[in-house]
Amino acid sequence: QGSRAMEKQMQAQVQALQGELDNQAIIAPFTGILDYRVPSGAVVNAGTPIVTLAGRGAPWIEALLSPMSAMRLSRVAPVAIRFAGWSGSGRIHSIGHSARQSGLVTVYVTPPPRAPLLPGEWVQLRFAQRSVPGFVVPLRAVVMQGADAFVFVDRAGRAVRVLVTVLGTRGVRAWVTGGLRSGETVVVRGAGRL
Incomplete structure (x- = not known):
């Protein structure tokens, strides 16, 4: 008797x-683009808008970019769109706040009105990126x-460690930003032993 009651x-x-779990699921009234207003995992007050659903019937273009490229996008600059002999410009609708499992960030682009796009069609995009001042140094x-x-620089005959952010690399060169000054001598040989 006691076990049945239990x-x-x-x-x-x-x-x-x-029932509580079902109340946490939000079903959108239409298909569209989610534009997250707060980062994933953020704690918000009741009534704070966390997401906007847009795009009812409006086409959009989904692009996947590296996190570094996504961070340098200029949201206000036009996006060049090309496909099948047609070209035009759109605008960035939203930039994802986190990377997918693939390591890429989703960027949604709104094409111009009456662009002859078909659902699922592939396009070429060219994004304007904010220029980031930096230096080119030997990768070594x-x-x-x-x-x-970091890199070591020669300041008055002493090797001084300078913290940098690597923006990108190509071949034997690295593009960095940080506390470097123009014209400083960068230590290349033996830097890893200092």
Whole structure:
């Protein structure tokens, strides 16, 4: 008798928890683009808008970019769109706040009105990116220590460690930004032993 009562109580708790879980799911009234207004995991007050759903019937273009490229996008600059002999310009609708499992960030672009796009069609996009002032240094000069990158520079005959952010690399060169000054001599040989 006691075990039946316990089983019914447990079933009631499961149903209550399932009801709470169902209340946490939000079903959109139409298909569109979600524009997140707060980063994933943020704590917000009740009534704070966290997402906007846009695009009812309006076409959009989904692009996947590296996080570094997505961070340097200029939201106000036009996006050049080309496909099948047609070209035009659109605008960035939203930039994702987190990377997908693939490591890429989703960027949604709104094409111009009456663009002859078909659902699922492939297009070429050219994004304007904010220029980031930086320096080109030999890749061998960049020393990694954990998640930090730095270079050593010669200041008055002493090797001084300067924290940098690596913007990108190509071949034997690295593009960095940080506390470097124009004209400083960067230590290339033996930098990893300093």
